Amino acid sequence: xxxxxxxxxxxxxxxxxxxxxxxxxxxxxxxxxxxxxxxxxxxxxxxxxxxxxxxxxxxxxxxxxxxxxxxxxxxxxxxxxxxxxxxxxxxxxxxxxxxxxxxxxxxxxxxxxxxxxxxxxxxxxxxxxxxxxx
Numbered sequence: 136x137x138x139x140x141x142x143x144x145x146x147x148x149x150x151x152x153x154x155x156x157x158x159x160x161x162x163x164x165x166x167x168x169x170x171x172x173x174x175x176x177x178x179x180x181x182x183x184x185x186x187x188x189x190x191x192x193x194x195x196x197x198x199x200x201x202x203x204x205x206x207x208x209x210x211x212x213x214x215x216x217x218x219x220x221x222x223x224x225x226x227x228x229x230x231x232x233x234x235x236x237x238x239x240x241x242x243x244x245x246x247x248x249x250x251x252x253x254x255x256x257x258x259x260x261x262x263x264x265x266x267x268x269x
Contacts (some may be wrong), residue, residue: 151233164206176258178204182226183265190226201240201262202251211238211264225264246251 178201180192198204202220205211212224222238223229230236240247240254241263247254254262 139249176256178256178259179262181259182210183259183263184206184228185203185266196256198254200252201254201257204256205251214259219250222251222264228266237267237269239263239265239267241265 143221145269153166175195175197176269177193177195180194181189182192183189192210193210194204194208194210196204196207198207205222206220210226213220213222222240225238230238240251242254244263
């Protein structure tokens with residue numbers, strides 16, 4: 136009986152410690168996560184529909200993240216999910232999920248590890264939105 140009581144105490148203490156660690160990591164991430172440049176900025180966007188079909192755009196914005204800049208200029212449409220904006224349509228072209236298509240976001244040719252809403256932007260940067268297929 137005493138053994139069960141000790142095990143329960145250990146589990147409770149471990150759970151509390153885990154909750155404290157998660158909260159600490161959330162605070163650290165909030166403080167140190169990348170932030171967008173405030174104020175007016177100009178960014179370049181290349182929309183790649185196919186290898187031989189692309190369009191260039193220049194966006195002037197005061198938005199701090201890519202998602203806000205793209206929706207503000209009505210270049211993209213999508214739905215909000217748990218990770219922010221899920222881009223479904225770019226410049227009037229909708230990715231066909233039945234055909235396993237999706238819009239890939241890259242910055243200077245490098246795939247991003249963040250979604251559009253979590254991508255901070257700064258003046259002079261260049262992004263690509265490419266219609267991709269799995």
